[in-house]
Amino acid sequence: MHLNLKKHIEKIVSIETDELEQVASLFTQKKIKKNQFLIRENEIVNEAYYIISGLVKLTYTDDLGKLHIVSFAMEDWWESDFNAYFNRSRATMSLQCIEDTEVLCLSIENYELICEKNPAMQLFLIKLSNSGFIASQQRILSLLTNNAQERYQQLINRYPTLIQRVPKNQLALYLGVSRETLSRFSS
Amino acid sequence: MHLNLKKHIEKIVSIETDELEQVASLFTQKKIKKNQFLIRENEIVNEAYYIISGLVKLTYTDDLGKLHIVSFAMEDWWESDFNAYFNRSRATMSLQCIEDTEVLCLSIENYELICEKNPAMQLFLIKLSNSGFIASQQRILSLLTNNAQERYQQLINRYPTLIQRVPKNQLALYLGVSRETLSRFSS
DNA sequence: CGCGCGATTGAGTAATTTCAAATCTAGTGG
DNA sequence: CCACTAGATTTGAAATTACTCAATCGCGCG
DSSP: OOHHHHHHHHHHSOOOHHHHHHHHTTOEEEEEOTTOEEEOTTSBOOEEEEEEESEEEEEEEOTTSOEEEEEEEETTOEESOHHHHHTTOBOSSEEEESSOEEEEEEEHHHHHHHHHHOHHHHHHHHHHHHHHHHHHHHHHHHHHHSOHHHHHHHHHHHOTTHHHHSOHHHHHHHHTSOHHHHHHHHO | OOHHHHHHHHHHSOOOHHHHHHHHTTOEEEEEOTTOEEEOTTSBOOEEEEEEESEEEEEEEOTTSOEEEEEEEETTOEESOHHHHHTTOBOSSEEEESSOEEEEEEEHHHHHHHHHHOHHHHHHHHHHHHHHHHHHHHHHHHHHHSOHHHHHHHHHHHOTTHHHHSOHHHHHHHHTSOHHHHHHHHO
16 A cells, blocks of 8 residues: 555655555545545645646745746655644645546644654655755756746756646746737747 | 753743753854865765854855755754765755854765654654755745745845845855846845 | 637836945955 | 045946737637
């Protein structure tokens, strides 16, 4: 069970089989249909998600009601409104499925259990968080240094499948340009 | 010794005094003058820095030779080119002092030592990394949802001292606008 | 066939950049 | 104490870029 997750963890740290079993038992599984929400704005966030299959988007609605996409997440990625998750508070963002999606759910209580008990898993969590941090920082860099057209090119170079899976409409919301502008240089 | 660091750690996790001593002994101290570099682009990054006093900037030079500021860091903050640090590779960014600055240095070897040995410190590192990740994500959100003027306002609201300490020139590089544009709405 | 949704195109408008010049400021040496 | 200089900041004007709003196109589905 949870073969993907086990491989994912073993790829990053070395860990005993029985420990891994124990960890895996702390997850619950969910299947969510396209367009449904894993997290809704303003609700208490109690879970983080490891994505087995499918595609989700983390979104934010600003004061003017405009929707923005903070990130996409697909197979083998982790996602949540981590600010709300770690602080056990209400979501400022939403997490919605772009495709039918299968996830493993880790409650914050179980997250902290893992933090306290298991050294190998602590190391895993540190590395996980570090890689999330580094990825975010590189996105910031990309937003600062590249215009929307360059960011679009980088995106399709790094994730060629994403363009097929995500409407351009939503790519624009991720890149921070209007869909018209994206359209003008994507054709 | 390292009183600031100890307080900083104790603020985040509870830890035995002797353990804390042991951890503190893994740091070395440096004093750097204004405009000097802690990290230069293209050099191997072996250290991360906890800032005791002063102010530094993490910068990136793009293909066109334009300088961008990824982040400022001041008292009680951690900074490095973390991508290079964790991967023991060469810096793509530079870390330069805006003021005379005092730091504590943690080599990647000692970082990993802490990771492996001490549960309380592991928890500390997890939380540290998580908070860095969350901060980055909120910066992304701010870049997506707010224009430069709003970002400027948010910055001076959150860090009122920063405007006195950083030339507006460099604030512009952080906000992602030209200094002329910043000047037009900051007066 | 026609409806609806996403994507594209066009035109006018708003915002930002760029380049140039002017102004201000802090520090230096006479 | 004043003049001078270097650097930072501000201002002006033209050019570029992106946005908005509207209309059109293309395609899948009932």
